[in-house]
Amino acid sequence: MTDRHPDAPAAADRDQSPADHNGANARDTSDSAAQATPALPTGGGANTDAAARVTEAATPPAGSVPRLTRRNETTDDDEIVVQKGLFPWFFTRYLRKHLPLIIFAGLLMSVEGSMLGFLSYMMKPMFDTVFIEGNSGALYGVGFAILLIFVVRATTSVIQKVLLTRVSSIVIMRIQNDLLRHLMTLDTEFHQVNPPGALMERVRGETGAIGSVANALVTGVGRDAISLISLFSVVLYIDWQWTLVALIGTPLLVLPTFLVQRFIRKTAYKRRILAGKMSTRLDEIFHGINPVKLNALETYQARRFKRLSQDSVKISQQAMLGKSLIPGLIDIMTGVGFFGVLIFGGSEIIAGEKTVGEFMSFFTAMALAFEPLRRLGGLSGTWQQTAVSLHRIKSLFDIKPSLTSPEEPVDLPEAHGDIRLDDVRMNYGELPVLRGCSFTAEAGKTTALVGASGAGKSTVFNLLTRLIDPDDGVISIGGIDTRSFSLGDLRGQFSIVSQDAALFDESLRDNILLGRSKVSEEELDRVLRAAHIADFIDSLPNGIDSPAGPRGSNLSGGQRQRVAIARALLRNRPILLLDEATSALDVQSEAVVQQALDSLSAGRTTIVIAHRLSTIRNASKIVVMDAGVVVESGTHEELLARDGHYAKLYRLQFRKSEEATRGL
Numbered sequence: 001m002t003d004r005h006p007d008a009p010a011a012a013d014r015d016q017s018p019a020d021h022n023g024a025n026a027r028d029t030s031d032s033a034a035q036a037t038p039a040l041p042t043g044g045g046a047n048t049d050a051a052a053r054v055t056e057a058a059t060p061p062a063g064s065v066p067r068l069t070r071r072n073e074t075t076d077d078d079e080i081v082v083q084k085g086l087f088p089w090f091f092t093r094y095l096r097k098h099l100p101l102i103i104f105a106g107l108l109m110s111v112e113g114s115m116l117g118f119l120s121y122m123m124k125p126m127f128d129t130v131f132i133e134g135n136s137g138a139l140y141g142v143g144f145a146i147l148l149i150f151v152v153r154a155t156t157s158v159i160q161k162v163l164l165t166r167v168s169s170i171v172i173m174r175i176q177n178d179l180l181r182h183l184m185t186l187d188t189e190f191h192q193v194n195p196p197g198a199l200m201e202r203v204r205g206e207t208g209a210i211g212s213v214a215n216a217l218v219t220g221v222g223r224d225a226i227s228l229i230s231l232f233s234v235v236l237y238i239d240w241q242w243t244l245v246a247l248i249g250t251p252l253l254v255l256p257t258f259l260v261q262r263f264i265r266k267t268a269y270k271r272r273i274l275a276g277k278m279s280t281r282l283d284e285i286f287h288g289i290n291p292v293k294l295n296a297l298e299t300y301q302a303r304r305f306k307r308l309s310q311d312s313v314k315i316s317q318q319a320m321l322g323k324s325l326i327p328g329l330i331d332i333m334t335g336v337g338f339f340g341v342l343i344f345g346g347s348e349i350i351a352g353e354k355t356v357g358e359f360m361s362f363f364t365a366m367a368l369a370f371e372p373l374r375r376l377g378g379l380s381g382t383w384q385q386t387a388v389s390l391h392r393i394k395s396l397f398d399i400k401p402s403l404t405s406p407e408e409p410v411d412l413p414e415a416h417g418d419i420r421l422d423d424v425r426m427n428y429g430e431l432p433v434l435r436g437c438s439f440t441a442e443a444g445k446t447t448a449l450v451g452a453s454g455a456g457k458s459t460v461f462n463l464l465t466r467l468i469d470p471d472d473g474v475i476s477i478g479g480i481d482t483r484s485f486s487l488g489d490l491r492g493q494f495s496i497v498s499q500d501a502a503l504f505d506e507s508l509r510d511n512i513l514l515g516r517s518k519v520s521e522e523e524l525d526r527v528l529r530a531a532h533i534a535d536f537i538d539s540l541p542n543g544i545d546s547p548a549g550p551r552g553s554n555l556s557g558g559q560r561q562r563v564a565i566a567r568a569l570l571r572n573r574p575i576l577l578l579d580e581a582t583s584a585l586d587v588q589s590e591a592v593v594q595q596a597l598d599s600l601s602a603g604r605t606t607i608v609i610a611h612r613l614s615t616i617r618n619a620s621k622i623v624v625m626d627a628g629v630v631v632e633s634g635t636h637e638e639l640l641a642r643d644g645h646y647a648k649l650y651r652l653q654f655r656k657s658e659e660a661t662r663g664l
């Protein structure tokens with residue numbers, strides 16, 4: 001497989017994914033795909049139309065499959081219009097089931113918030129009755145009442161924070177898990193266009209952003225709102241005219257607040273996009289750390305990353321400016337209010353129309369209202385940021401996979417028939433890759449696909465396993481179109497070994513078992529020996545329990561390939577797809593592992609892609625592909641006798657070795 005996007009999963013990769021391994025999971029994913037909500041925007045509402053829909057999720061009628069349309073991350077929107085109905089969606093999907101807990105916590109918040117009102121009200125008896133009248137009997141009463149206010153405030157605060165943090169953590173956990181499941185159902189093409197780093201950022205960063213904001217919202221809003229209500233009740237009760245004077249600056253807030261909100265939304269969106277880019281860059285660097293070092297790319301990569309981080313500094317500043325503007329405006333408004341009340345109320349006190357206690361009560365309530373008011377002012381900015389993250393998450397949920405199971409899947413026949421490609425055509429964008437490809441791989445026999453690099457051999461594997469669907473033509477197993485089977489059933493038929501053995505950062509044992517718990521030690525032993533893993537396992541410090549390292553980095557390429565072969569041996573499915581399965585092995589190991597593969601393929605429908613023609617000489621049929629079509633097929637001898645493409649390839653590869661052999 002050449003020219004493939006480095007992150008594009010090959011057919012074989014699927015086989016090696018634990019999630020996919022038992023076949024049942026593929027069914028799950030298609031189920032969850034069916035639940036996905038319609039429509040697609042990846043960016044903003046402005047983008048919604050521009051961003052193309054993958055396809056309508058429906059079972060494509062045989063022979064006329066909708067083409068996938070490329071869709072990309074949106075990066076440069078100036079105007080981000082957050083989807084409508086975002087909060088109802090979030091509420092019904094994630095919050096509703098926690099409603100009793102949220103209401104209970106809300107009640108506690110109300111109690112906590114209302115304590116500030118009581119506190120400010122207590123200023124009146126404290127000044128008028130205790131200090132000015134000198135009523136020492138009331139001293140303890142007022143003192144205890146104030147103490148009680150603080151105790152109630154503290155207790156309700158602790159309980160509601162714990163409860164709401166629990167809710168927000170559960171919500172985040174559920175979004176992350178749902179999103180991951182959903183992303184795994186999306187088409188290969190989606191994953192080619194959206195790099196892993198950006199998707200990781202969506203799963204972790206975006207939900208994290210919601211989490212931190214949700215925390216701020218849940219731990220603050222209710223309490224602050226109730227505090228304000230109770231404090232304003234007190235000030236209104238004391239003097240409604242003073243209250244009006246205090247609020248004199250409020251209208252000044254309206255227009256700036258509206259403008260600032262738009263600004264915040266824009267910067268929040270840019271920030272999220274940038275975070276995705278930074279994660280992508282880091283992902284690329286750390287995945288390719290050796291090539292980076294070997295090509296002396298450290299400075300180049302560091303510079304590229306620095307540019308992004310510089311942008312991040314700029315955007316963070318803008319975001320902070322936006323966020324703090326509204327509380328800043330509230331500060332000014334409050335200052336104007338204080339000034340007005342002091343002038344207006346102060347003269348009334350001097351004239352003896354109001355008491356000092358009333359003024360102190362009013363003033364305390366105003367002062368106490370100041371902080372919650374600032375926080376609530378900042379909240380609209382916070383909400384804008386959350387809305388952007390929610391929007392970007394929902395946009396992903398809105399994308400539907402085009403490769404889905406049919407609504408009424410056909411059961412796979414017990415005994416497999418032939419695998420057949422009938423005039424299959426397939427383009428990658430504008431590039432025609434298969435141009436009317438037809439051949440039959442007979443059941444229980446080995447068929448080899450050979451041809452120059454880029455001829456379309458791996459694409460055939462991707463089509464067989466329905467990682468992609470053809471533009472035209474039919475692929476069938478036992479005469480039944482593969483699109484009639486459920487994805488889980490279909491993919492469950494294949495054991496696949498490819499050039500790229502996707503290993504996980506777990507022990508070798510876990511990498512081979514892939515979540516299977518019912519494999520006896522004897523069976524595992526047999527597989528290890530057959531795949532010639534036993535040959536190198538003894539030299540590892542913990543044998544089969546040694547860590548494979550990130551992406552199997554503790555193993556050599558050949559060792560990784562043997563692990564992939566062991567997985568296929570254990571998986572034991574009726575159809576075996578081998579895509580350069582022994583390409584990373586030395587000649588000696590290849591001969592031995594080839595024996596293992598030969599015995600594995602005995603009686604199974606096997607399709608082999610191999611560049612080394614020595615490994616496929618004994619295939620029942622050799623299909624020669626060139627530029628997306630089958631140019632000839634037959635046995636090794638027949639094709640040599642025909643003296644066509646295969647004979648030419650064969651001669652190129654074997655001339656030297658045969659000459660050498662004859663010379664001996």
Ligand SMILES: Nc1ncnc2c1ncn2[C@@H]1O[C@H](COP(=O)(O)OP(=O)(O)OP(=O)(O)O)[C@@H](O)[C@H]1O
Nearest residue numbers: 001002003004428433452453454455456457458459
């Ligand atoms: N995901 C993709 N997006 C766009 N083009 C692709 C993609 N995968 C493959 N191609 C193109 O399709 C053509 C066939 O690729 P394919 O991997 O099937 O070739 P192949 O015969 O398996 O090659 P090789 O022997 O080198 O592995 C190539 O020209 C390749 O550039």
